[in-house]
Amino acid sequence: MPGLEDLYREIILDHYxxxxxxxxxxxxxxxxxxxxxxxxxxxxxxxxxxxxxxLADIKIAGTGCSISQSSASMMSAAVKGKSVAEARDLIATFKGMMSIHEATLPSGAGDAGTIEETEPEAIDIDALGELAALQGVVKFPVRIKCATLSWNTLAQGLDEAASPV
Amino acid sequence: MAELTGTRSPTATLDAATLAKDFPLLTREIHGRPITYLDSAASSQRPTAVLDAMRNYDETTHANVHRGVYTIAEEATRRFEAARTNVGRFIGAPDPGREVVFTKNATEALNLVAHTWGRTHLGRGDVVVLTEMEHHANIVPWHMLAAERGIELRWIPIDDDGQLVLDDLDAVLDGAKLLGVTCMSNVLGTLNPITELAAAAHAAGAVVLADACQSVPHLPTDVASLGVDFLAFSAHKMLGPTGIGVLWGREELLAELPPFLGGGEMILDVRKDGFTPNDIPWRFEAGTPPITEAIGLGAAVDYLRAVGMDAVRAHEISLTAYALDALNERFGDGIRIFGPSDAEARGGVLSFALGEVHPHDISQILDQYGVCVRAGHHCAKPLMRRLGVNSTARASFALYNDERDVDTLVEALDEAKKFFA
Incomplete structure (x- = not known):
């Protein structure tokens, strides 16, 4: 049985x-x-x-639990100043880390579905840096949606930035 | 609001710890600790009597109802209809055999009213009045009808104590065709003055649809004294199984309604040029009904009746008062408990905000201590907006909870607070 320390790593609480x-x-x-x-x-x-x-600048607003807020915070730090292509790669890698269990969950709003599923073994966890701390979330399936909310939202934003209405 | 407070009767008592032994699930351990189940407002646990009744039916009697002439088919039909009558008597239905409609859940019961009564009585500009504390199940069907035929929705607001504001009730009800109101809020625990509201609605010419999901399991219910026209509730919040809900309707109102879904059971005759609908209540029960679940619901009603609804209500007032005191004493200004501060004015549903700790995180930490609470918007987003929050944590009681459960909750909340300090 996974313990709370798997979920609430110190770096996560710091970003929260x-x-x-x-x-x-x-x-x-x-x-x-x-x-x-x-x-x-x-x-x-x-x-x-x-x-x-x-991606010259990014800001995060709204409310959420420690997992969704820290994931959003870490995401913003990780993608700020990166090229759009690099940001998309990071989204794919992060979603890949989360997708093992997410695929078994009912889909809901906020799951933009624009990111291809990545095979677990193809994920380069090292590329995620401190984001790897969120890996423990996959042991708590109902919280995966919390962790991926900001990433799905960013993916949608990149799509909209690429094709302005 | 006398009829819904079910004020404590001096002779009505129950021993929660003894009753808890009737519920097999409550012997479970979670993360090495005994389970503390505080989510009965979402779904209650089932006593052995309910599980045994369903198993006994399945093992000895099961056949389709209202079809066969062989022995077990007749027995199945008799047991199914006896469950209907039993449920009807439990809520004081004047004609239980005709007025109790089995649905798949309370949501379907509410949709049934919007679909059949709504489509035969409501047109462009007609007014439906709801309250700010309704569950989505008593909001969205009316939104759907509004989109389809341009009806107007009006809202009875709530005050900061979580009570309906009735100062302008006559003006809000003026010209209304229907009032949809919850007997007890699934978030605030507020017990609404249904008799008073029904009288005002009837004076304005409106029918009354009451959502009784949270009240029927926890306090005595008598549809005649409530004065409502339709009452919806579900079995799985009153110690029964999932998969079955109930719509009670006043006989003369049901009798004039068209069918809901089409299919078997709901017809008297089908021809190539049309059909003749069945009599009530079967007119609204197309297809094979949830038979085993009806047997289970009947057994749940028997269990509640044996304990006594006065005793259940007295126990929950006492436990709610204990919980309000314990939470306020431990956390003071650090906790915001939503809804009425008087335990007699509310049911055993406690939604709260614990400082800045998010309800998801509260629930996650509590789970480590075996404590099951709900975190989220509780399918009441208009109410969440009124309260100024996205979500709350919610602990809710049933007859098997006692003060030790509250003590465990308070200790676990203290740990959650420390963890995120």
Missing amino acids: RSPRNRGELETPPAVRVEGFNPLCGDEIVVTIDVQDGV
Whole structure:
């Protein structure tokens, strides 16, 4: 039986208590996307500023549990300043880490489904850096949606930034 | 609101620890600790008497109902219809054999009213009045009808104590065709003044649809004294199985309604040019009904009746008062408990916010201590918005809970608070 330390790693609690990149960017030029977790009513707002194929800035707003908030915070730190292609790779890798169990869960809103499923053995956990701390979440299947909420929302934002309405 | 408070009777008592022995699941251990089940508002556990009744039916009597003329088919039909009558008597139905409709759950019961009564009585501009504390099951069917035929929805607001604001009731009800109201909030525990609301609605010419999911399992219910026209509830919150719910309807209202779903059972005759619907209640029960589940619901009603609903209510008032005191004493300003502060004005449902700790995280930590609580919006998002939260944690009681369960909850909450401090 997995213990709480598998879920609530110190780095996760640190990001929860001191979230990075909080707030919203001005739209336009930024793109604003909302994500919802229908299970718990949590809402996340991701605003991104994409310039010349680079994710120049990102802010996170909304409310959620420690897992969704820390995942969003770590995500924002990891993708800020990266190219859109690099950000998409990271999304795929992170979702891959979470997909082992997510595939067995009922799908809900906020699961953009734009990310290809990655075979577990193909995932380069090292590439995730401190995000690997969220690996323990897969042992708590109902919390996977919490961890992936911000990533699905970012993926949707990148899609919208690539094809402005 | 006298009829729903079920005020304590001096002779009505029960021993929760003894009753808990009737519930096999409550012997389970979770993470090495005895289970503390505090989520009966979502779904209650089942006593051996219910499980045995269903098993006995399956092993000795099962056949389809209302079809065969052989012995077990007749027995199955008799037991199924006896369960219907038993359930009807439990809620004081004047004509239980005709007024109790079995559905798959309370949600379907509420949708049945929107679908049949709503489509024959509501047109563009007609008004349906709901309350801010309704469950989605008594909101979304009316939204769907509004989108389909342009009815207007009005809302009775709540105050900061979680009580309905009735100052403008006559104005809100003016011209209304239906009032949909929960007898007891699944979030706040608030017991609404149903008799008073029904009288006001009837004076305005509206029929009353009551969502009794949280009240029927926990306090005496008498549809005649409540004065409502339709009452919906589900078996799995009252010690019965999932898969079956109940719609009680006033006989003369049901009799004039068209069928709900089409198929077997709900017809008297089918021709190539049409069909003749069956009499009530079977008119609303297309297809093979949940027979084993009806037997289980009947056994759950027998169990509750034997314990006594006055005793159940008295026990839950006492336990709720104990919990309110214990939580306030331990956490003070660090906890916000939603709903009425007076245990007599509410049922045993306690939604709360514990400082900044998210309900998901509370529930996760509590699980490590074997404590089962609900975290989320409780299918009441309009109410969540009114309360200014996305979600709450919720502990809810049934007749098998006692003060030790509350003590365990308080200790586990203390651990959660320390963990996220």
